[in-house]
Amino acid sequence: MSAAERxxxxxxxxxxxxxxxxFSFHSLFQKKEVPIHRMSWAYYMGGLALFFFMIQLGTGLxxxxxxxxxxxxxxxxxxxITTQVSGGGxxxxxxxxxxxxxxxxxxxxxxxxxAMKAFEKPREVTWITGxxxxxxxxxxxxxGYLLPWHQIAVNATKVGLQSIEEAGRYLPGxxxxxxxxxxxxxxxxxxxxxxxxSRFFALxxxxxxxxxxxxxxxxxxxxxxxxxxxxxxxxxxxxERFFPLFVLKDFSLWGFVFLVVFVVALCLxxxxxxxxPLFQPFDALGSxxxxxxxxxxxxxxxxxxxxxxxxxxxxxxxxxxxxLFLTPWIxxxxxxxxxxxxxxxxAFYLVVITxxxxxxxxxxxxx
Amino acid sequence: xxxxxxxxxGKPAAAxxxxxxxxxxxxxxxxxxxxxxxxxxxxxxxxxxxxCHEHPDGPEGLKPGQIGSLTAEExxxxxxxxxxxxxxxxxxxxxxxxxxxxxxRTLGKQQLLLLRQSPEKLPAALGTExxxxxxxxxxxxxxxxxxxxxxxxxxxxxxxxxxxxxxxAFHVAxxxxxxxxxxxxxxxxxxxxxxxxxxxTEHGLEDAEAxxxxxxxxxxxxxxxxxxxxxxx
Numbered sequence: 001m002s003a004a005e006r007x008x009x010x011x012x013x014x015x016x017x018x019x020x021x022x023f024s025f026h027s028l029f030q031k032k033e034v035p036i037h038r039m040s041w042a043y044y045m046g047g048l049a050l051f052f053f054m055i056q057l058g059t060g061l062x063x064x065x066x067x068x069x070x071x072x073x074x075x076x077x078x079x080x081i082t083t084q085v086s087g088g089g090x091x092x093x094x095x096x097x098x099x100x101x102x103x104x105x106x107x108x109x110x111x112x113x114x115a116m117k118a119f120e121k122p123r124e125v126t127w128i129t130g131x132x133x134x135x136x137x138x139x140x141x142x143x144g145y146l147l148p149w150h151q152i153a154v155n156a157t158k159v160g161l162q163s164i165e166e167a168g169r170y171l172p173g174x175x176x177x178x179x180x181x182x183x184x185x186x187x188x189x190x191x192x193x194x195x196x197x198s199r200f201f202a203l204x205x206x207x208x209x210x211x212x213x214x215x216x217x218x219x220x221x222x223x224x225x226x227x228x229x230x231x232x233x234x235x236x237x238x239x240e241r242f243f244p245l246f247v248l249k250d251f252s253l254w255g256f257v258f259l260v261v262f263v264v265a266l267c268l269x270x271x272x273x274x275x276x277p278l279f280q281p282f283d284a285l286g287s288x289x290x291x292x293x294x295x296x297x298x299x300x301x302x303x304x305x306x307x308x309x310x311x312x313x314x315x316x317x318x319x320x321x322x323x324l325f326l327t328p329w330i331x332x333x334x335x336x337x338x339x340x341x342x343x344x345x346x347a348f349y350l351v352v353i354t355x356x357x358x359x360x361x362x363x364x365x366x367x
Numbered sequence: 368x369x370x371x372x373x374x375x376x377g378k379p380a381a382a383x384x385x386x387x388x389x390x391x392x393x394x395x396x397x398x399x400x401x402x403x404x405x406x407x408x409x410x411x412x413x414x415x416x417x418x419c420h421e422h423p424d425g426p427e428g429l430k431p432g433q434i435g436s437l438t439a440e441e442x443x444x445x446x447x448x449x450x451x452x453x454x455x456x457x458x459x460x461x462x463x464x465x466x467x468x469x470x471x472r473t474l475g476k477q478q479l480l481l482l483r484q485s486p487e488k489l490p491a492a493l494g495t496e497x498x499x500x501x502x503x504x505x506x507x508x509x510x511x512x513x514x515x516x517x518x519x520x521x522x523x524x525x526x527x528x529x530x531x532x533x534x535x536a537f538h539v540a541x542x543x544x545x546x547x548x549x550x551x552x553x554x555x556x557x558x559x560x561x562x563x564x565x566x567x568t569e570h571g572l573e574d575a576e577a578x579x580x581x582x583x584x585x586x587x588x589x590x591x592x593x594x595x596x597x598x599x600x
Contacts, residue, residue, distance in 0.1 A: 082520070089520070248557045252550050259546040263539055267531035269520035275413035276515040280423050287424055290413040 016122045019225060028224040032242035037232045042112035046223070047250045048257060049109055052102035053212070055261070056140075059095040060205065067147070069201035071194050074149035075281040094265040099141060101261060103297045106137045107350065114327065115343035117336050118229035124328035126226065129219040131324045136212050141295055143204040146197060152278035155292040157200075158192050163305065170311045191284075233336050296354055303357040307364055399479075402510075405486035410513030418515065419467035426462040437461055452477045465499055466506060466516045473497070503530035 001009075022028065034043055066085055068077040081088040110130055113119065119127035146157045161183050168179035188195025230236070240246055271279055277289035294302050304313045323330060331339060353360070406414045417423035421432025429435035437445060441461035448460035448468070454475040458468050470479060474492055482489050490507035497506045499516050504526055506516035515521035522530075532539065 244560055245557065248553055248560070252553045252557075255546050255549050255553070259542060262542060263532075264528075266535050266538065268524060268528040269522075271520045272514070272522050272524045272527050275513065276518060276521045277413055277415040277417060277423060279521075280415075280417060283423075287415075289415060289423075 017125045017222070019122075022225050029243040030241075032224065032227050033239040034228045034242050034246045035231055035236045036238035036240060037236045039112070039116055039231050042109075042116060042231070043228055043246070044250060044253055045105055045109035045112055048253065049102055049105035050216070050220075051254045051257065052098045052105060053216070055098040055258075056095065056102060057209070059091050059098065062091050063095060064205060069147070069197055071149060071197055071282075074147065074197060078148045078150075089269075090266055093269055094262065096270040097261055097265045099144065100270075100295075100297070101257075103137055103141060106134050107297075110134055110324075111343045111347050114331075114346075115336070115340040116229060116231040117331070117334075117339055118231065119328040120229065120332065121328070123222070123226055123229060126219060126222040127328050128325060129215050129222065131327075132215050133212065133219060134324075135321075136208055136215065138297070139208050140204065140212075141297055143200040143208065145295055146192075146200045147204065148279075149197065149282050150279045151282055151289050152274065152292055154192055154282040155288055156294045157196070159292065160294065160298075161187055161192065163310070166310055167314055170314065299354045299357045300350055303353055303361055306361055399483055401483045402486045402489060406510060406513045409487070409511060412513030414513050417464070418510070419463055419470065421462055421464055432462060434462060449476070451475060454478065464517060469493075469497055469499060469506065502527060503534065 034040070063081060066077055066081045066088070068074055078092070081092055083089065113127070113130065142157075142160065146153050164186070165180045165183045168176045171178065186196070186199065188199050228242070275289065275291050278291060280289075293299075301313065301317060304316070403414050403416065403418065406412075406418070415423045416425035420426055422428065422430055424430070424433070426434050434445070444459050444461050448458040448463065448471055451458050451471050452475050454473060456472060456475070458471045460468055460471070463471070470489075470493065473494070474482070478492065482492060490511050493507040493510070495505040495507055498504065499506055500519045500521075502519040502522050504512075504514075504522045509516040509522060512523050514523065
């Protein structure tokens with residue numbers, strides 16, 4: 001293939017993924033249709049994830065007014081927000097619950113999108129931006145977890161960073177040093193301390209939001225350009241207009257979901273599910289309380305790490321992440337039925353390991 | 368648990384006072400881990416000394432809230448707490464938190480020492496009246512559940528949820544009303560769109576557009592016939 005042909009091929013690829021002729025209000029909103037079928041509910045998951053992200057932005061901004069990103073004051077400032085600031089406890093709890101809800105929705109969105117084969121041509125870039133958004137959401141969770149600077153936050157972060165370094169043991173030659181350097185780069189100093197907190201804070205409130213804005217903007221634009229995917233094998237004859245019908249239904253769902261999350265945030269402190277020593281200020285010289293664990297959305301990798309050889313879990317994770325990025329090409333010829341089975345198995349694994357992970361761990365370890 | 372830490376460090380004056388007071392009170396200075404062990408076993412939650420003490424690592428040490436860091440005035444308060452053998456005496460121990468002080472005040476040191484043999488009886492001895500963090504869960508119940516009696520965010524989740532739901536009933540009712548009104552408005556808006564444009568059809572957008580064209584033509588025809596009727600024969 002000549003260079004000119006290659007350029008032409010790339011040009012065609014880009015033109016199909018970014019159809020400039022559809023850059024109009026008419027195409028993006030007025031003409032857009034949403035198919036109606038048994039999986040239609042899945043079209044709302046992306047919007048819900050977006051809604052929770054907006055809650056995170058609003059509540060996060062409010063927390064930013066009082067939070068102090070220093071090892072000496074971080075925990076005290078969070079305590080101050082929770083106990084002294086008017087409505088502070090509610091806002092903080094809303095931020096915590098909405099973060100979990102956002103991660104749940106992003107996971108549900110990617111699983112249903114996979115099952116509906118919504119990554120098919122010309123939606124490959126939409127899918128890839130979705131995978132990037134999933135990783136960024138996990139990044140938000142990981143960096144935000146450290147900020148309150150309590151026992152579970154610091155110790156879980158230490159474990160997380162340590163596992164990065166451990167990957168070096170399984171890499172050949174000069175590559176073996178890379179994970180350790182990555183750890184130091186993230187950590188900022190020899191141990192988790194002020195430099196780490198500063199970096200995580202900067203990542204959580206500036207870097208990741210900017211990356212999300214850019215990726216989310218592209219993702220939503222592509223969704224609007226290409227419209228909703230068919231989602232089922234037999235094309236449905238029923239459809240509804242995206243604007244205003246689907247949008248109004250989306251708003252109704254957001255209203256209901258906000259009511260639920262708000263009431264939960266008002267009445268059920270997230271911390272009540274954990275032992276209280278885990279939320280005491282981190283003391284580098286004090287004893288480490290039992291029960292240090294990452295947040296629930298990392299259980300899918302945490303419990304396998306506790307039970308299986310490290311290299312095996314890392315290899316598995318690498319394959320899954322690479323597989324996610326390459327999904328549009330790997331599964332291009334796969335039927336929706338097969339995709340639904342794979343998606344169902346993934347959802348089953350996530351639910352079982354998240355809900356029963358501790359029991360499974362105790363069963364195999366005999367503790 | 369409320370107890371006396373062993374004397375290991377401290378300022379000379381404080382140490383001297385401590386030795387003297389220990390001699391006076393005649394108690395060996397150690398924490399009471401029996402209560403903590405019972406709570407951990409019964410609740411399945413991790414519990415540390417911060418349940419009753421100022422410092423999570425207990426009374427022994429040099430850190431704030433531990434015996435080695437106490438001033439002369441704080442040692443004086445500690446000794447008064449140590450001497451509170453009978454219930455009903457107000458104590459303000461520098462190594463105990465408010466729950467620890469409340470236990471000494473309610474039971475007295477003597478009964479507390481006896482309860483070391485059967486820590487499961489502590490809740491009954493404390494009663495259900497005291498709720499220091501005002502989360503509507505009595506301190507004695509929080510002790511059994513392994514949650515913190517001084518932290519309103521720590522408690523059995525379901526019980527905490529129900530208590531807070533009652534406490535914020537008005538706020539929740541207002542929120543539900545606001546949401547219902549909003550949803551009602553959106554729903555009517557939706558129905559108006561559906562009725563006026565017939566957006567959701569059996570055959571999708573093409574039919575909707577065809578419907579609109581027919582409607583326009585019909586409207587135009589009726590307008591013409593009205594004009595003709597008004598113009599007369």
